[in-house]
Amino acid sequence: MKRNHLVLLALLLSASGFCQNKKESSGKAFSTDGKKITVYTTADSINLRLTQTDNLAFKPAKQPLETEISVFVNPNKTFQSFMGIGGAITDASAEIFAKLSKEKQQEFLNAYYDKEKGIGYSLLRTTIHSSDFASGSYTYIKEGDKDLKSFSIDHDKKYRIPMIKSAIKAAGGKLPLYASPWSPPAFMKDNKDMLKGGKLLPEYYQSWANYYTKFINAYEKEGMPIWGITIQNEPMAVQKWESCIFTAEEERDFLKNFLGPTMAKNGYADKKIVVWDHNRDLMFQRANMIYSDPEASKYAWGMGFHWYETWAGGEPMYENVAKVYEAYPDKKLMFTEGCVESFDAKKYQFWANGERYGASMIHDFNNGTVAWTDWNILLDQNGGPNHVGNFCFAPIHGNTSTGELIYTPSYYYIGHFSKFIRPEAKRVSTVVSRSQLLSTSFLNTDGQMVTVVMNKSDKKVTYNLFIDMNKTVVEIPAHGIQTLVY
Structure with a gap:
């Protein structure tokens, strides 16, 4: 008798599970009928x-x-699930935007952020103090201020913050915004320079972790909610511009011992922390190092990556994105930066530039990426301003001499995705x-x-x-x- 009861119970549980599975998958099936x-x-x-x-x-x-x-x-x-497509409002973008006529500013905002008139951007990146795409280097504190008592974002209030607010408004009042640092202040680094690589000194780990929370607090007080941050832009590249090296172990330890706990302690546990933020070539090794440590992994929402691994002369390493997606399916992937390097005004309409975007976006999405972010959304007729001469292309250029906007093939290629694929879509x-x-x-x-x-x-x-x-x-x-x- 007891055995019969057990069999009956098993059947009931099995039926219950079947009903539950059926309920979970009972969404209306897609049909081509009448489409x-x-x-x-x-x-x-x-x-x-x-x-x-x-x-x-x-x-x-x-x-x-x-x-x-x-x-x-x-x-x-x-x-x-799809999160969004967008671009970065850098100091360079904001400085050029400010030089456009009111009519051209509105045309530009519509072109990027309006779903009907433009290509419906739904995501935004910006920098934590300066990158190379600015008229000069700067931070939000006085040099040597370890306690961050002088912290102020007044610099950004001239150009960058007004442009970000205009973009949010043009996008309908909501635009997920994330931010990335290119370098800690010079005094916090072993080379005493914001440029040319160097490393964050251990005695400033806590001070630098506090810096991110100060930034979030200051931007949110200005009415710009921060979705998340990346830990360090391109942490394995010594650049002639703002840069800082973090090995995989160093990024892991900074995240688990300083940045993660500091964000949580300051009420920002809901803000997303994105690791790596560099090229596809080394992303798998970085994922292995950080995600295999439970104490570090718990703070990491996912991984950001760029497309510049081709600097060494090879092909884009799309498969590495797929390998990370396969190995760590619970972690998110987002493309955080890409642009066409080596600006040349004769190549505004060079078609291969647009195709580079199209191929990357298709491969990256098919390999598990949830969001895709272009670099500068606007540059001038010289591919700048850039304070170290690293001039590049943007999808739209603003000619400050003529006042005209120049739309490149990249703008239209990106638009084939961003205008039609909306947040929360499923691949x-x-x-x-x-x-x-x-x-x-x-x-x-x-x-x-x-x-x-x-x-x-x-x-x-x-x-x-x-x-x-x-x-x-x-x-x-x-x-x-x-x-x-x-």
């Missing part, structure tokens, strides 16, 4: 810029042939059958699917978009990018 597909295209050869080019419909399909090129989307397989399994194309898909919370397809080849491509055994046929121009909304 119209709106196609937006950007392509150099036929001068299209985020232009609506087609309205299509799904039709019943047969097994695709090897001779056909296809994109396969499986809405039943979903992955990470959906997407696979292409030929290497000419790259693709990723996201399902927005309103039930709209967004599939981005990029053609890297020199020829136009006709491809099938498959969902189950329904398809539509699309043509994408050579060196083009498309967003399909359905």
Whole structure:
């Protein structure tokens, strides 16, 4: 009799579990029934810029042939939740923004932050005191002030804070903002210089940890909520500009013994702390070191990464992002910086610059990234200002001589993602059958699917978009990018 009771109990528990699983997965399945597909295209050869080019419909399909090129989307397989896409408001961006006419300022804000008139940025990065993209080096304290009694963000109130506030307003009043330091003050470092690398001296670990909380407090008092911080921009690079070296062990120990506890003690346990914030090449080693230490890992929301590993002459190491995602699925990944280096005004419309963005975004999202942040959102006609001459491209340049705004291909390539993929969207399994194309898909919370397809080849491509055994046929121009909304 007792055995029968146990069997009955097991059956009841099994049924209960089945019902619960069914309930958890009872969200309405995506269907192509009655769905119209709106196609937006950007392509150099036929001068299209985020232009609506087609309205299509799904039709019943047969097994695709090897001779056909296809994109396969499986809405039943979903992955990470999307946080946002944005760019950085640096001192350089803010200084140039201030020189634009009121009309051009509004055009610029609409271009980036308005979902209808522009590309709907939903994320923002800024710097903790100076980076190279400023007219000079500065900090928020007097040199030697270990106790931070002189801490003030008055410097930022001239250009940067007004621009950040304008961006938040243009984005509808809400824009997750995170901040990164390039270097501690000179007196806290062993080389006594904010530039050229150096290390944070152990006797200043606590003072520097306090600095982050002072920054958060000061910015939030100005009405700019801080979502999170990264510990150190590019902690393995000795640069001619503001820079500071943290080995993996040093970053781990600073996080677990100083920064993490200090943030919690000051009421900022809810602020996200992002580790690494450097290139894809060494990110796996950094993840192993920090995440394998429970006391450090508990403070780390996730890992930030950049795309400059190609400085050594190799290809982008996209697979390293996937390896971190695979090994540490409970930790988040966000692309925190990328730009096209070596500014040359003759290359404003160099198409490969835009394609670099498109390829990186598709690969990074497909490898588990939840957020993607460009570097400077605005620079001048010289690729600056930059106080050490490290001039670069931005998606939009403001010519301070003519007052005009120059939109580059990068702006439109980013827009194919940021305008259509909205926060909290879920990435959906997407696979292409030929290497000419790259693709990723996201399902927005309103039930709209967004599939981005990029053609890297020199020829136009006709491809099938498959969902189950329904398809539509699309043509994408050579060196083009498309967003399909359905």
